[in-house]
Amino acid sequence: MKSKILVVLVAFWLVSCKTNPNAQNDLNYMQNIEKVAIESSSRNSNSTIQTGDQLVILITAKDMDVVKPFNQNYSSSELIQTNNLAGGNTPNQGMTTISGPTYVVDVDGNIDFPVLGKINTTGKSLVQFKDDLRDRMTKYIINPTVSVRLSNFKVTVLGEVNKQGDYVIANGQGTILNALGLAGDLTMYGKRDDVLVIRTENGTVTHGRINLQDADLINSPYYYLKQGDAIIVSANNTKNITSKQNPNTGLYLTAASIAVTAIAVVVGLFKK
Template identity: 75%
Template structure:
């Protein structure tokens, strides 16, 4: 009889202390096969084309700054356009980078209205291509001009099983999926690492793709380098699903039952003596 009671106590303790993880086979490590992966990510995947609504900071400089003043209308060096690298996160002032220069918004036709040069079309052009075009046009008026162009409102959204959901403005105008997840504080232990969804809107067309963070081949995915306005969505794994469906008092009940059985075993043991 005493042996049976002890067996029940041990079994109860195991039930309380051991949690079955149906997702245990999924390792939490990222890019597990990086050593065996041929990295062939092309520049095509990383080149972002300028989109309608983009805010472009365009600053023209030259040896004689007076010469380029007409191209930097309504701007002085004291003006700053600030972007927050952690907008939407828990530490809003961390990583703030100040960018300075006149700001132009790309209109519905893909144009920016630039001083002296007039309307400049950005449709289908990368930042580098547009920069080269502006510089070529500028050489008609200025000797050896320097053209600086930055995207002031490069924003990505990270939702789901991450530690800090929100919108994040990236001051450099370029981000990989790792940058976005880093800003969001990484995935929680319940995040599904082998099936992360990216939703993309480009030239008014919505597309989507999925990446496996455990597979180093994601480097070659067109969704590895994020684009303006991308949304990264991390789904919950099976552990989270089971936890959400479980009665929150289950563990409490099991613990109470274990204590009660242990107490009964102790009492019986004392009476046996």
């Protein structure tokens, strides 16, 4: 009788360990990335201004009355808010204010600036564009100060992190560590030695992988983020194994326990 009970227990154990055929074979993101033909980009310099970027431009000088025509109808009471500490689901946390008139870069890479008219931003970084604008302003203003900031520098963080979502990084400057920090760090199931970064810049798509356990990551062209970067943290083997287990395992174990108890009771009655 004991051997029969043992056989029943083993049978229930085998059933409970059966994997769910409907479960995904692997939870990792972008598994076919290496098979996709992606054009490599040799540009590892600072981000260039892209179509759709929102540039906050403020011109100042010793005599502020002189610069008023170049600042639209802006007043110091106007503020533009960006969220640099939370994703789209928590828009009220960590608000940062950016002050100044906003100009949206059109599909041709131009902005329409007061007095100066259309100014092209194609292929220019924020610093280069600021220098160009300052040179133009010296024709009208003595010693002008030009401030150019990007108000919609957004990156996306997906995968095994605690808070997936889109994040706006203040000042348009950030590293992959900043972005992962905003996303609440990796979960215990995240692969820290293989973080994928997808980048689209000037119509060119590139990708790179970063090992967070290697300090040499600071030398990677993907360490400093660029506008629109997508960071994807894959799941490790532990998460993959867990995902393949039958979700009804707990029910099977409970049924097995009840069955064993019933058999024990029946055996006890027969003995009497």
